Amino acid sequence: MIDASSKISQILFPPACALCGADARKHLICQACEDDLPWHDGLQCPVCAIPTGTGEICGHCLLSPPAFDATRALLAYQFPVSAVLQCYKYAGFLAVAHMMAALFVNKLGDAALPDVIVPMPLHATRLKERGFNQAVEIGRLLARRLRVPFEPAHAKRTRHTTPQAGLAFKERHRNVRGVFAFEPHIAGKNIVLLDDIMTTGASLNALAQAAKKAGAARVECWVMARTLPE
Numbered sequence: 001m002i003d004a005s006s007k008i009s010q011i012l013f014p015p016a017c018a019l020c021g022a023d024a025r026k027h028l029i030c031q032a033c034e035d036d037l038p039w040h041d042g043l044q045c046p047v048c049a050i051p052t053g054t055g056e057i058c059g060h061c062l063l064s065p066p067a068f069d070a071t072r073a074l075l076a077y078q079f080p081v082s083a084v085l086q087c088y089k090y091a092g093f094l095a096v097a098h099m100m101a102a103l104f105v106n107k108l109g110d111a112a113l114p115d116v117i118v119p120m121p122l123h124a125t126r127l128k129e130r131g132f133n134q135a136v137e138i139g140r141l142l143a144r145r146l147r148v149p150f151e152p153a154h155a156k157r158t159r160h161t162t163p164q165a166g167l168a169f170k171e172r173h174r175n176v177r178g179v180f181a182f183e184p185h186i187a188g189k190n191i192v193l194l195d196d197i198m199t200t201g202a203s204l205n206a207l208a209q210a211a212k213k214a215g216a217a218r219v220e221c222w223v224m225a226r227t228l229p230e
């Protein structure tokens with residue numbers, strides 16, 4: 001599936017930059033557009049990656065600590081990242097997954113690597129609708145580049161839920177509570193949960209809870225884009 005879709009992406013995304021049309025030297029976007037991306041690099045909460053201005057743990061994480069231990073976010077979820085990720089998620093432009101994986105590897109530098117990367121699972125019904133899992137494709141490419149085991153089968157969604165995007169922030173935690181199950185293979189391991197976008201963190205928190213329940217030693221979230229508070 002990846003190969004066929006990559007070919008389609010090459011047809012839809014010729015060697016010109018997908019954002020400005022300049023020569024992108026076979027990359028999805030040109031160097032100037034890459035430099036201009038809204039990188040999520042400022043001082044931020046080490047737990048949930050929300051900008052804090054000090055780099056200290058944010059009030060929300062102090063008051064109700066999430067089940068995950070840390071979050072790394074590549075980009076801020078704003079234009080043009082939002083448009084690029086929507087093309088990827090809803091139109092299946094897999095070239096975006098290659099770009100995100102490459103950029104994320106650069107961001108990691110020589111950071112410590114996890115024992116295993118597990119992508120945010122999609123329910124079978126949603127997978128059938130969309131045809132692919134956006135977190136799986138990015139995770140697979142990223143894990144290959146980092147030479148870290150990639151285990152999409154380690155986590156499962158036990159029931160179909162309303163899409164988080166259609167819910168108020170407060171309802172999102174309730175919507176995903178107890179919805180994930182983890183294989184016990186991860187006991188004692190440092191794991192990374194991978195997703196494309198982190199908004200409230202409700203889904204990642206519920207997934208991290210399941211991972212901790214199954215015995216994970218440390219859980220870090222890696223996301224391509226972080227929604228910033230208004």
Ligand SMILES: [Zn+2]
Nearest residue numbers: 017020030033
């Ligand atoms: Zn460009």
Ligand SMILES: [Zn+2]
Nearest residue numbers: 045048058061
């Ligand atoms: Zn926080």
